[in-house]
Amino acid sequence: MTTALSLRNIEKSFGVFKALGPVDLDLNPNERLGIIGPNGAGKTTLINCITGVLKPDNGTVHFMGKDISHLLPHERARLGIARSFQIPRPFIGMSVLENLLVPLDYKHNVHNKEQRALELLQSVGLHTRAQDPSGSLSQLELRKLELARALASDPKVLIADEAMAGLSDTEIDEVLDILMKLNESGVAIIMIEHIMHAVMRFSQRVVCFDTGQLIAAGTANEIANNETVQKVYFGEQTHH
């Protein structure tokens, strides 16, 4: 079976600081993968290497069997790798609807863009705000806009970078619902998250990063009970 994403030997340093790697990681089509790890573990660097925002010093990225290591971010986006940002980055100065027209403009063979944009807004429950300026949205609505915009490119892989940070429990459920539905429609999802109950509930497989290295992988249960993971998160507990 072709993997949706396949990372081999990915390494990235900033000056003398080695932020990531070497990392090998596969994502299967339609899989729900959770990535956890403390701040500075290299999670966002990893995403940036997948989406092409950063060029890894070493290693290759394959998408659906194709080597995309040399493609620019917008080329990867058009192929079907979408992401939402940790801190929402709406296109301020445009309406909510226009925010979605941007990715649709730059995708080939999209007919009736406004119709499609409205459908996308409907799918995340933002259709009533279509004409409002994107600067007027609430935190939850901004998260939804991020997701809708990521979906506009019909992705095969969606990377949700802390899409739930700062949300209340009911709001988290709402975003999880949206992601679950998406996954059912055939999109593989990488969820990067600090909210443990959400990522554990959502993911079929969880991997844990620390200081740029992949230190554990398994089901949510296995990871929750993994000693190394506990050590990373809670520190040494032997003094008790």
Next chain:
Amino acid sequence: MKRNNLIFALGAILILLAGFFAPSIVTNPFYFFAGYVIVQYIVIATGWNVLGGYAGYINFGAAAFFGSGVYLSAFLFNAFGLPLWVGIIGAAALGAILGLAMGYLTLQIQGVYFAIATLGLVIVLETIVHNLPGLGGARGMAVYGPAPPEWSGGPVQYVFFVILIIAVACVALARWIEHSWVGRGLRAVRASEDAAECSGVPTLKLKLVACSISGAMLAAAGAPYPFYTNFVEPVTAFSLLIGLNAIAMPLIGGTRSWAGPIIGAIILASAQQIATVTISSELNILFVGVVLIAFVALAPNGLLGLAKRKSAGTAQ
């Protein structure tokens, strides 16, 4: 949208007709002298805004492009006797190439380097012109244009009509950009380059396109200038005031819409013309500076932004 396009097209034709028939109604040539400067600034402000307003990349070096246009058209005429329209097209092409080259060298790094490089470009080009005897060096160069066509009513009236055509063409192009996928992409770049890139927008390519269109417009604005003054010299062609006005005018009118630069250019250039006649031409720069500071502090989105805020306020 289609209706708006029709209104815009009608307006453009009306303005051109008015410009065409103006010499037979307005007899005092001063109005064409003053009007030329105002319309020239509409072109400059519009050209600057394509990159500075839509994409948010601040160009401090509008004078570099303007001056290149001035000197290219003067040179083409003096050396080869080529007509003004060739000078305009040549200037636009040169401006586009300059914009592309500068964008390519600096835009891959970051916005602030672009701004610094644009400032440097003015100094570099001015120094080159200063030292080229073929372009008259520091002494400048006289340009005795051909007799204007008979229908035009005189040399000043003629260059006024020419710059009016350039202005209408540039505004129409800027308006198209604004409403098209190009403009949407540029605004996405202005809001967040990373998010734009991850939405499939080829940001570098788009910025380079904006750079060359902007450069072409700024240089085209300079092409008729030698035939307006009959004399070119480096200090005025690469003047600080041009670069300053190019930024101030869109900021005053509003950078997010094609109408903003027009409004800003009309207000500021008219005020400068009046100040030049009634007070002193030296006060010009001081005046622009004060107005610019006032707008940046009090109305960062320009007059159009103020109007929008006001109408939104009353609607609530």
